[in-house]
Amino acid sequence: MATIHEIMARTFDARTERKSATYTDTPDPEHDRIVRRWNVEPIPPEEIAAAEAAKRRAERDAAMPEPLNILSRHRNQKDFGLPTTLTDEQAVAWAVYLQGLRDYPETGVWPDKPE
Structure with missing residues (x-):
């Protein structure tokens, strides 16, 4: 055989x-x-585009916990009248970074992380 x-x-x-x-x-x-x-x-180009978008979403999802946690802590500190670890300007920078991460799958532009 x-x-x-x-x-x-x-x-x-x-x-x-x-x-x-x-x-x-x-x-x-x-x-x-x-x-x-x-x-x-x-x-097909639409399958390639869908795979690239899924990859960008996965990259974004892996990066999002840090700014979410930082901003949550800042909001909690402000809500309870506690001293904050961030200035309001630093909190705005983290919020802009977070929005950039949310937009990344559509824009393809990775935002600059605050220092």
Whole structure:
């Protein structure tokens, strides 16, 4: 019984192309096998864009806890009349950074983190 030896039709850029669902089988009696050559197809631009947006959302989501916690602490300190660890100007800078993170998936522009 012949085995199936799988290969790609050519090398490809996995960012813009993928293995197709179609292939061609060619007998190779010398090696007692069938060579299955997989085709390559382009990835539709909307799928590439969706994957890039998902990556940006994941990056944003990983960065959001820090400014959320900092701003929450500042609001709590102000609400309870406690001394604040941030000045109001620093709190505004963190709020602007947080908004930049929220906008990042659509804009693609990573905001500058306050110091």
